[in-house]
Amino acid sequence: MxxxxxxxxxxxxxxxxxxxxxxxxxxxxxxxxxxxxxxxxxxxxxxxxxxxxxxGFVNAHCHLELSHLRGHVAKSRGLVSFIKQVQSLRNGFELEVILDAMQRADKMMYDAGIVAVGDVVNSAVSRAVKLTSSIYYHSFVELFGFLPERAQAIFDVGVEVGQALSPLSYSMTAHAPYSVSEELFNLINNGLNGIDGLLSIHNQETAQENLFFQNREGDFLNLYDFFGIDVSFFKASGKSSLQTYLPYLSSSTKLLLVHNTFTSNEDISFAERAFDQLFWALCPKANLYIENRLPDIDLLRASKVKLVLGTDSLASNGTLSIWDEIVAIRNAYAHVPLSELLCWATLNGADFLGLSNRLGxxxxxxxxxxxxxxxxxxxxxxxx
Ligand SMILES: [Zn+2]
Structure with a gap:
């Protein structure tokens, strides 16, 4: 004892x-x-x-696979520049370097008191690290693909990645509204697996995302050009990104919206009405790194939504520490009681991952x- x-x-x-x-x-x-x-x-x-x-803390949003990019991505250039930099850099490293960085990142989280992680993956490269870790991992197999005709092929590759992660817990997930076609959303929605059909999506991380869906303009057109994707088929919905894509998902999905830096009061009400099990992740240090802006945390608190905390990856953060995220929030929102922040950092995250019977x-x-x-x-x- x-x-x-x-x-x-x-x-x-x-x-x-x-x-x-x-x-x-x-x-x-x-x-x-x-x-x-x-x-x-x-x-x-x-x-x-x-x-x-x-x-122990629950890190609701991480990308262990990107740990080797620590210090390689320029700060404060906005999300579109961040995505371009990560995609250009991520594959230019030896496997040994990538594995070593993940191992050290796992230890960093362990030492920082993290007991469970919702980790976004694009491959099964993190499997060995996770299998030997003392931390519990749920992997979100993240699918990208804005071209409707590519949806089935992309989904099939995701299924293979998920199978390769076995026996780890995993589910299919969508990267972001601007990178997933309606067809791919439908496949993900119909094929949700893992615990309670968990789904995690990057949401409204930049003002450009809403601009694209509302008016079909802004930096994302430039991003599609960069990747050689012809989006001439895309028509603006006239609505925010959240109000455009959430109807593609079934209301019973246990859903995590990550970032929410440009989410309005109307968006919050729309989402809360539509889903029974909705969670909102804050990754403040990554927001400051990429967009140099924080979400309206007072608005989210006033709306009484279920908040959780994430670190995002070492590509946009110097540490993988939930306590450091709490410190970042307190620097800007000193009036939020520590007991409330700790609830986001522990029980709410455990609840999202289906672990509140033993953690949190x-x-x-x-x-x-x-x-x-x-x-x-x-x-x-x-x-x-
Ligand atoms: Zn992320």
Whole structure:
């Protein structure tokens, strides 16, 4: 048995407890959380921590495969430039370099107290790292293809990638509204597999995305030219990107919208009305890296949506640390209570990945991992 005492304990599903004790089995299963007057300082074997304890973090959005691009992509040039840079750079490395970078990224996440990851993949190259990791991974096999006639062939390749990831958990997913045709959306929607038909999509990461769907103009036309894709068939819907593509997906899909940097109040209402199990991911450090702008987090909070946190990849972030994402949010939104941020970072992410029966809070019987937020809140340390 382990008895952990700290200045504050965040059970997540109940109020923070000051000077409490977290009692765990030797294997890290939560036995109880005791208030200050429910334990005795003379007990033997108490471990004291200066700071706060919270459950292990869930990174809801990552791309382990891009870890070797750390420091290679120029900052603040906007999403279209970012995509061009990543596509030009990503294949110019030896397999050994890519594998080594993924291994180190996995360790970085482990050390930062991350216990589960929703990881976007374009191949099965991350399989070996994930199989030997102590972190739980759900892989989203990401499909790209804006040309309708290519939809079936792209989907078939995705199915092969998914099979190659076995026995890891995976599901098919769509990259972004501007890179997936209606036909490919339909195939993904009809063929959802994995836990609860999980789907994760990059959503409204740039103002250019809405501009393309509303008026068929802006930087994306330039991106299609760059990739040699003829989009003469495409007609503007006159609506935002979100309001254009969400109707392609069935309302029972467990859906994660990632980024939401340019999502309006109307978009939030539209999406919340349409889906029963909807989650919104914030990846603030990646947003600052690529577009130098954050989503309207107060608007999302006021709408009472379910928020989760992600790091995105090392191509657009110097670290893979959910605590660092929390710090980035607090720098701009200092009024958001830490207990609320920790709920996004733990329980909500576990809920999205279908893991809330064992991760995300200090409820008895769970085995959620334990993170210590140091007393000065500058960094975190994994305890279990
Ligand atoms: Zn991403």
């Amino acid at each position: 382990r008895k952990l005492v700290a200045d504050c304990i965040y059970p997540i599903t109940s109020e923070p407890i000051f000077n409490g004790m977290l009692v765990l089995s030797d294997t890290g299963v939560v036995l109880s959380v005791l208030k200050e007057d429910e334990w005795d300082r003379n007990e033997l074997g108490i471990e004291y921590f200066a700071g706060s304890l919270c459950p 809070s200090f409820d008895g019987g769970k085995q959620p991992g334990v993170v210590c937020i140091q007393w000065d809140e500058r960094c975190v340390k994994r305890i279990i």
